[in-house]
Amino acid sequence: MAERRTLRTDYLARVEGEGAMTVRLRNGQVEHVELRIFEPPRFFEAFLRGRSYLEPPDITARICGICPVAYQTSAMNALESVCAVEVPEPVRLLRRLLYCGEWIESHALHVYMLHAPDFLGYAGAVELARDAPAAVERGLALKRTGNEVMTLVGGREIHPINVRVGGFYRAPARRELRRLVEPLERAREAALETVRWTAGFDFPEREVDCELVALFDPGVYAIEDGRIRSDRGLDIGAAEYDEHFEEEHVERSTALYSRLRERGTYLCGPLARFALNGAQLSPLALEAAHEAGLDAPCRNPFRSIVVRSVELVYACDEALRLIEAYEEPDAPAVPVPPVAGTGYGVSEAPRGLLYHRYRLDAEGTILDAKIVPPTSQNQRAIEEDLRAVVGRYAQLDDEALRGLCEQTIRNYDPCISCATHFLDLEVERR
Amino acid sequence: MSGKPKLAVWKFASCDGCQLSLLDLEDDLLALAGAVELAEFREATSGVVEGPYDLSLVEGSITTPHDAARIQDVRRASRALVTIGACATAGGIQALRNFADVEEFVAAVYASPEYVSTLETSTPIAAHVPVDFELHGCPVNKRQLLEVVTAFLHGRKPGIPSTSVCTECKRRGLVCVTVAHGTPCLGPVTHAGCGALCPAYNRGCYGCFGPMETPNTAALVPLLRRNGLTEGGVARVFRTFNVNAEPFREAASGG
Numbered sequence: 190m191a192e193r194r195t196l197r198t199d200y201l202a203r204v205e206g207e208g209a210m211t212v213r214l215r216n217g218q219v220e221h222v223e224l225r226i227f228e229p230p231r232f233f234e235a236f237l238r239g240r241s242y243l244e245p246p247d248i249t250a251r252i253c254g255i256c257p258v259a260y261q262t263s264a265m266n267a268l269e270s271v272c273a274v275e276v277p278e279p280v281r282l283l284r285r286l287l288y289c290g291e292w293i294e295s296h297a298l299h300v301y302m303l304h305a306p307d308f309l310g311y312a313g314a315v316e317l318a319r320d321a322p323a324a325v326e327r328g329l330a331l332k333r334t335g336n337e338v339m340t341l342v343g344g345r346e347i348h349p350i351n352v353r354v355g356g357f358y359r360a361p362a363r364r365e366l367r368r369l370v371e372p373l374e375r376a377r378e379a380a381l382e383t384v385r386w387t388a389g390f391d392f393p394e395r396e397v398d399c400e401l402v403a404l405f406d407p408g409v410y411a412i413e414d415g416r417i418r419s420d421r422g423l424d425i426g427a428a429e430y431d432e433h434f435e436e437e438h439v440e441r442s443t444a445l446y447s448r449l450r451e452r453g454t455y456l457c458g459p460l461a462r463f464a465l466n467g468a469q470l471s472p473l474a475l476e477a478a479h480e481a482g483l484d485a486p487c488r489n490p491f492r493s494i495v496v497r498s499v500e501l502v503y504a505c506d507e508a509l510r511l512i513e514a515y516e517e518p519d520a521p522a523v524p525v526p527p528v529a530g531t532g533y534g535v536s537e538a539p540r541g542l543l544y545h546r547y548r549l550d551a552e553g554t555i556l557d558a559k560i561v562p563p564t565s566q567n568q569r570a571i572e573e574d575l576r577a578v579v580g581r582y583a584q585l586d587d588e589a590l591r592g593l594c595e596q597t598i599r600n601y602d603p604c605i606s607c608a609t610h611f612l613d614l615e616v617e618r619r
Numbered sequence: 620m621s622g623k624p625k626l627a628v629w630k631f632a633s634c635d636g637c638q639l640s641l642l643d644l645e646d647d648l649l650a651l652a653g654a655v656e657l658a659e660f661r662e663a664t665s666g667v668v669e670g671p672y673d674l675s676l677v678e679g680s681i682t683t684p685h686d687a688a689r690i691q692d693v694r695r696a697s698r699a700l701v702t703i704g705a706c707a708t709a710g711g712i713q714a715l716r717n718f719a720d721v722e723e724f725v726a727a728v729y730a731s732p733e734y735v736s737t738l739e740t741s742t743p744i745a746a747h748v749p750v751d752f753e754l755h756g757c758p759v760n761k762r763q764l765l766e767v768v769t770a771f772l773h774g775r776k777p778g779i780p781s782t783s784v785c786t787e788c789k790r791r792g793l794v795c796v797t798v799a800h801g802t803p804c805l806g807p808v809t810h811a812g813c814g815a816l817c818p819a820y821n822r823g824c825y826g827c828f829g830p831m832e833t834p835n836t837a838a839l840v841p842l843l844r845r846n847g848l849t850e851g852g853v854a855r856v857f858r859t860f861n862v863n864a865e866p867f868r869e870a871a872s873g874g
Contacts, residue, residue, distance in 0.1 A: 205635050205662065229632040229682040230737055231713040235724035241855060247825065251712050251860065254636020254758060302642060302663060313664025315652040325649070333645040344820050345813075346643060347636040347758040348827070351820045358822040438730040445729075521821075595665075 192216050205255050205604040212575065212594060217583045222576040224568060224598075234558045242268050242527055242553035243354050249545070249560065250348045253604055255298070258291040258343065259538030260560075261352050262413050263545040266427070268354045271532025271549055274525045279518035280356040282511050283342060285413045286366075287349065288536070289508040290338025292412070293376065294346065295539035296497045296504070297335060299602045300383060301328025304494050307596040308390040324386060327379045331501065334376035338369055338508060356522030366512045373512070377505035381477055384498040388481035392491040393593065395578060399454045399570050401461035401486070404537050410462070410469040410503060412537050418465055419455065420486070427533035430544050436561065447566040456570040457541030457563055458601065459496040460487060471510075474503040490574060490600035497602075527553025538563050540602045564603045571601050624673035624772050627659035629693050631679025631686050632713055632741060636758040637704035638662055638678050643761050651765070655772065670696030674771050680706040680741045682713060687738070687747060694748035699771050702744045703764060705757035709829050710863035712757075714741040717863055743863070752777060755810045757827040757860040763812055780811050783831045784824050788815035796823050803846045805856065808834035808866070829861035836870035 209225040245264035250257035302314040311317040318325040336346040343349025351358050404415030418424050436445035449455050464486030478499045529551040535544050541563030548556040578597045658668035675697035681687050702708050721739045725732040770777035784806040796802040796818050804823030810831045817824045857871035
């Protein structure tokens with residue numbers, strides 16, 4: 190007699206967006222795992238056609254309220270590359286500073302409000318705050334500092350208004366940026382405390398063995414640009430992305446599934462960045478990682494919360510370095526006359542690699558566009574991980590297993606608004 | 620159970636940015652969470668309390684048959700329903716499909732169009748159910764969001780000005796980017812609420828907050844043309860996040 194049980198969560202909470210999942214077990218064996226995403230499609234790639242090449246930073250920001258700077262940056266990288274324009278160094282560094290603000294905001298949101306409640310047994314951060322107000326307030330203060338960086342450099346924290354192809358509308362004065370120093374120094378302390386806090390959580394045993402993909406910059410821990418590298422020898426520029434990666438459309442999802450041609454599943458995001466580029470972190474971030482017992486590579490997705498915390502230390506440290514080194518540019522932006530051709534752009538969104546491609550005519554009208562968000566890239570890895578977790582922990586009762594499945598998904602900080610929405614989790618046991 | 624008013628947050632087709640504005644309240648978030656019962660807010664908590672709800676905040680537009688049915692359920696369970704952001708109040712940027720062949724849009728993005736279920740239009744919540752208040756913006760201003768929630772919880776009218784961005788710009792003492800620099804700016808016809816952010820950054824307003832009450836777009840269009848926008852440029856600047864709001868839709872089509 191086959192053992193059958195059905196577990197169901199209608200709508201997975203604490204992720205950005207909505208999706209659905211089905212896990213079927215028969216006699217304790219995993220029969221089928223699927224992550225269904227049926228966020229209503231919004232067709233950005235379709236309506237970008239016919240728009241001006243100057244519009245994608247404002248338009249694609251609206252794909253995601255949590256990581257708009259990632260969209261703006263990948264778009265600008267692509268459009269400036271097709272027009273063969275390089276922005277001056279101070280502009281590039283200001284972009285990196287803005288991006289650090291987004292990393293701090295997004296990572297603090299995920300670590301404290303979305304992910305930590307899983308480890309501590311709470312429904313959410315508001316509930317957690319009743320028992321651990323100091324921790325939640327520390328997280329909110331960190332998040333606020335990230336938002337302050339985005340608000341000063343970008344004009345506002347959600348959908349910044351100050352960025353444009355070629356640079357910024359207004360470059361902040363040195364003394365304006367100095368106002369961020371004190372809050373960032375406090376945030377850095379809070380981030381160090383965050384590493385110590387998350388390192389003390391209990392982590393289920395788990396190791397993923399898929400290929401890890403992250404951007405690489407020889408000079409710094411790559412954020413706003415870089416070459417695409419993997420731990421298995423991939424080393425390409427953004428323009429070669431389509432030769433090595435492909436997307437497929439499956440019935441259960443309005444997000445497209447990415448794969449590495451001929452090699453299949455890969456993983457991007459904090460674990461991949463830390464594995465490939467961990468040695469480039471600042472001494473303080475490295476020390477914090479070391480004290481937390483975290484050595485690169487870390488292949489346990491449950492410990493991604495510690496890696497994110499280490500990246501919080503780094504983002505605060507790096508923002509302070511950038512402010513210290515900041516020289517006001519001669520002009521906030523350089524002119525970018527349109528050029529016919531195809532441009533490719535990448536950057537490291539908080540949750541992983543974000544790729545944009547645009548083809549322009551000589552007037553700068555967009556002929557076609559392609560956007561591959563990190564959650565599409567990770568979707569296959571998330572499903573494979575879920576399958577393994579269910580198999581490994583099938584002896585748990587329904588409630589515990591369901592909780593672990595949800596936590597497994599949140600390990601990847603999926604942004605389903607980006608990939609498209611609706612997580613309802615259904616575990617069937619037969 | 621607690622006797623506190625029940626607050627629910629719902630999401631339809633959107634980017635999550637407007638509900639993130641609630642979490643971005645940071646300093647006031649825990650105070651707000653203490654004053655209400657968070658009955659439904661999936662981005663923040665897996666804790667759920669059954670309706671009815673005293674106040675529902677709705678983000679996002681209606682783009683699928685499933686969501687068209689779901690918003691009816693939300694309305695039935697809500698004493699007051701407030702829409703937040705350009706998607707919920709105007710249909711959002713995804714309403715660009717309303718002016719195109721949606722089947723062609725599906726085919727342009729998806730390899731297997733038959734897997735995708737979508738409506739031909741993206742419409743605001745008010746096109747489907749009665750709405751008690753609309754808060755504009757792409758995204759909404761979080762201070763205004765807190766004001767609206769506070770007002771509804773106390774049974775008073777929200778203090779949200781319905782004038783133009785120009786009035787905010789003047790009040791801030793900013794130099795007019797159109798007069799001083801000839802920069803095309805939608806400030807004269809755009810709903811106030813952002814605090815004249817773009818002019819403060821030497822940029823013309825690009826209409827995130829949608830049309831103000833009774834905007835004079837007909838007078839603005841020649842000014843935009845004089846300042847260098849082509850006919851297509853004028854159409855594009857009105858065809859963004861609030862494209863489906865009537866005054867902007869008409870201005871975009873030369874009406």
